[in-house]
Amino acid sequence: MGEEPLSRAIADSYVRLRPLPDSLHRKAMRLFREYMLVGGMPQAVETYIRTRDFHRVDEVKRDILKLYRDDIAKHAGSARRRVTLLFDGLVSQLSQHEKKYRVSSLEPNARMREYDEAFFWLADACVVNDCVNSTDPTVGLSAYADRATIKCYMADTGLLVTQALADSNVTEDDIYRDVLLGKISINEGMLTENVVAQLLHSSGHALYFYSRNDRDDASRTMEIDFLIVSRYPNAAMKPRVSPIEVKSSNRYRTSSLDKFKERFSGRVGLEYVLHPKPLEVRGDRRYLPLYMAGLL
Template structure:
């Protein structure tokens, strides 16, 4: 199994909660939830019983209905059906794809109180109305989100643990890597952009170092997502698909705010809000909202009517951009890797930085000023994050982040942002293909250091 940071999170939950809560792992389909939990159960418990509600027969579901107040019989039947011995305080019971059977999720309050075993749920689309109808979400449930492999995890899979350690050390000291290692890290980042972080495609690439089978695997995932749209987004599936298919085109523009008029001249945000929510809840897309008055509490000034929509996995974005053809040849991927085919660099680099920032637990925000009002200058800052600022005794400050893919670029928006918001602003970050350098309170970081922010 590929090494995942989330495994340590599971160990921490097991040690600190000791059965007092159930753990819910949310994430997109095929992001590796089931594999992670199965590995954890096998390694850390005497036994692990997995109930996959995508495949569980009616008989198993009926056990939860008939014996909801008789846990002795429920556990006996589950143990017998799955052929797994249950050990008090040393068995993990997994409700896989729990959104397919909300009754089991509603029962967890009482299963946790019973105290015999530990419980982990996995699922996606858990906020969709049809998946919470008729149940009270248990307060004994804590959750976290499993994302695609970030760049650091990808490097682990590629056997580059020492390079990861060096990148983090150089980021902490704000010193550049030697030129040869910088080029190597940039090359690996380009591979990561094309492969993405979905565990299946990554495993194929680690084993074969070929893009064509990776592309096939990514297209299968995109097909699965489309099937989920048809199944779960009933009544507004056309809007969801329109937004999904429109992401590459929207991100190819200079100004990457999602413009609904490109879908339909009569489209309005209020009628498409549900589509964006669905894609975000399915963890297929990362939504980045405008912040009208940046401060430490970015959410307080969030403007939901103005947003950017990134695909949650950049490798899937590449395959979506190539969707006009039934498959993409190895030679095409190699040409993109070498920079010989003009696949929009800005689209890919901004999407991968959004993926990195989201994986680090930041909500995504940007700042935009049209410059159309009198005395107002135009500015567009790609991302806003909050980080401790050394010049303010490590108190949190707003840190603007600009993503630059070309070799030559300007930073007027950062200059104007600092001038306008003054002491609210901390370190300004420019993520670019070049080496690291520091100029006052502005840090120019190579793109591969985005996972450190």
């Protein structure tokens, strides 16, 4: 789309830890929202570049979603019914405040282990990105992975937008533009967290999160959206756990991040808050604009 100079400016800003000028930041956020709506499927991107018509883009994405369902019917074998249930339940699950997938909402008395094959099928087909709870976060996040507690993100956020707006036959161009400007009530937090999962996965990160609910001690209850391992400058560049919180609005709190830092201080290195505002550094906590998620 001819934005290579802006892309280089963003990368330079990330490396130097200096915010972009306000005009470039606003432009980058606008393009980021466009990307979130259109997604990264080649046919959808090509259609948007050629037409700049969200109506046409949405038609393309609806066709892709139909192909996904056709593939599930043809190739999922004995897991077909549960794969379909999982796929159709994605928007509902991601719309919840706690985005952990509850299979009991799909079938009475259902258990996660009964859906292992269905989750694997969707991830292996690159339809979803699974994010696993690491119950005792260390630099070996997989060592404490609890696969009974997972979040399941759509691999392409543009498809999630179309799935979320599936009630209408065709999502009109003006509806998309209202979403772009934040004027209608679509779950922006769902879309923002999903696109960050997509970008982290594309950058090579396995997806983990941290969740703890302690009814006896509220100070130990916390939810960290994502965990990655990165080198920590204040520990001779040794690897440390980096918690990531995703914020879709300019006003927010970071209570879970504060609790996580206090509880696991010896394991935590750099902390990240991904938000719509410009870059800011406060000690070991880096507040990065959402469009930098793919640089982590």
